[in-house]
Amino acid sequence: MEYVIIVIGAVLIKNILLAEYLGCCPFMGTSKKMNTAVGMGLAVIFVLTAATAVTYPIHHHIFTRFGLEYLQTITFILVIAALVQFVEMFLKKAIPALYQSLGIFLPLITTNCAVLGVAILCIRRDYSFIESIVFAFSSAAGFTLALVLLAGIRERLIISDVPKPLQGTAIGLITGGLMALAFFGFSGVDGSLNALVQQ
């Protein structure tokens, strides 16, 4: 049941884009077209899950053991960047088809704040390894959901009569803000769910 609460919490209530405000640059940059948004979303799911799976053991087996917690941020950035490079090479060799479809998005995510943010959140919230993986995956799913929703809206915005000063990124940001407001409607759902579980 905790997993369900983690998933619902990460996807809807504390959506990494709309509630935590992490990863806003691809949210604007890759939401103009549905195809790009879907490709970016899949790449984020892939990288976020893998990055958390690598950073978690580093924190719990190296940092806590040697008292190096203060190196968390810089190490995670380095590790995630190396990991993405490695994954890119691996995909190119092993699964060229997947590389072709995710290829141009992978370098974009290398230093994405959403990836680093989720890895650090997992540590802060004291999740177990499995919980971390579930949290990372569902955060990325939440990212993808928000991105695809915005792409759908922006594709329609293109043919709408938008006032000239607001065209392009401006209307995109306004739309993103309205989406965030809408997602606030989910806040408190996790509390009720917790209460339900405890009963």
Added chain:
Amino acid sequence: MLITTTVFLLLLGMVAGIALAIASRVFYVWEDPTVLEITDALPGANCGGCGFAGCSAAAAAIAEGQAPCDMCVAGGFEVTRAIGKIMGQAVGEKEPEIAMTTCNFGLYEADSIYSYNGASDCNAAVMLYGGSKLCPIGCIGLGSCVKVCQFGAVAIGDDMLPVFNPERCVACGACVEACPKDIISLTSATIRIIGEYTTEECTAPCQRSCPTGIDIPGYIREVQNGNFEEGIRIIKEKCPLPLICGRICPAPCELACRRNLVDDAVGINSLKRFLADYEMTTGKYVNPYKCVDSGHKTAVIGGGAEGLTVAYYLARLGHQPTIFEAKPKLGGILRYVISEDRIPPGVLDHEIEGILEMGVEAQTSKTMGLDFTLGSLFDDGYDTIIVTTGGFDSRKILRPGGGVAAHVPDTFLMLDFLALETLGKPVEVGEHVVIVDSGKMALDVARSCRRLGAKKVTIVSNRSIDELPEELAERDALSAEGIDVRSSTVIAALEGVSDSLTRAVFEEHRPRDNEPVQSETIEVDTIIVASGRLPELVFTSVANEEQPDSNQEACLWQTVDIFRTLPRGGDNGVFSTPEKGRVSDSSAVVKSILSGRRIVRGIQMCFSGEPITPVAHLAAETDDILTVTEVQQVDVSERQNAPIRVAEAGTENNWGQSEAIPGLDESASRREAERCLACGLICYKKAM
């Protein structure tokens, strides 16, 4: 703490670095460096105009040799040259293309069936009865083309019509794909020269009725704007003889002019003459973009209106033409038949000079059959020979020194054959003689041929067996005599070596239909035809497949059926009669120009390896085209006419160097151009 941090990060960096180094070896994928180089050279717009999924896919195709170096439509010549350098190939400059629509009346001017107030996109608007305009091929004007253009080359103007910027347009074709009305097309001077108007584009009544299809509203608009050179350029895309046409054209366009419904037709031809005279007074020729040499060398037999047209457009397309003219000067009927009052020799000379300047060679006082033959032309390196002896030499057969020499090797008119036999100097016939005729005379000739030594005679008729005369219908008796009769058959093409005929392609006769029919190639030595005129033929050399090295000795040739480009097909036999569309109608100069232009279309398709097919949905050939039968809100205005000079009494045709009918001056021309209603299919300029 500092030391721990440094050591830890150093270690981490080393571990990551070594792991990545090993990984890059383990997971190494070989990539063609030329692909990367070409990808860098390409513009990276990923417009898809080349037909590949993005620039890297195109680069891979170029590197593998599956696509030409000039396939990038977006980058222009600079990119082509860069790619050519990487690939080590020489590249030629490509003719610029640009996207265009034919719609000229915007949303507020055109008749509409409802007023649209929905999503601002053509695709959305088109869902409601195909858009708000009454005209089915009218521009919606909501700019779907503007949104897809990667190069900022399209904008919607104040009149709600797309404006294409030729400086920026790279002809990637994105807007062509995006337009829900399918009214954007890529166009270039070549496409316009060999093109014909179809029902899918907007044409004015005058444009459709012009035999050669000059963009009449286009050049009249340029007269209004004062861009006279641009006007001349528009005319020359369809008619290389504007000085001549402006003087002697019967102007069927003026009969079709919508102004006739109000007052008098616009003086379309006088305006053409004004532009042509303007060009003549500037002394500089306005010539369209010329393609690079294609490597073809062509010979045009006959320097009349048709031959000049063919040569001009062949030169324009880079096919290096040479005109061979039997008379001492070029011009044909224009020079030797039409009165000097109507075409002063100076005007004609100026017109011909302009055609020669385009890159046309001319050899005068050279008669085919006397001074040169088909074989000698092929030996001189010409790969295509076009016979355009048109209106003048209606029989196209010459008799030097009592014998008979034909343009078409080993082909004789039945009349000559019989006359020479009577004279006691019979034609030497080969082993297999083919007689193209349906009459009783065919049998007499067939028997003569047998007497003269032919082993086999075949009578070919396009009629069915039931329509043949009784004598020819008795096949069994005739085949005993060595005479074969083939009904419902035509000769569709000829093949030969140097100056002799070797084979003919027999096809089932089909009067109109352009579907392929069964054909059979048969060895033939002599052909005798009954019809009074031989068709205009185009001979092209073919590679000798059996003995590729023997081309030096004798050239193999075959005829090209350029008449397949004719609308409504015409008859499919090369020897069928003029009524069946096998010979050009030379009743007016503009009709000769049309046939010249169509011959060039056939040759261009033949050179580019496309099958020669007729144009579908031709606007000039259908009555099923949208038009209007009455006009409203058009003010009456008087036609500007040039005064006709009358010879004074007592003098004999005495206007010296000047012409019988002078042209309009500039102010009169502009006034006349203002009368134009700038018609489209159903739109026309209404008074406010």
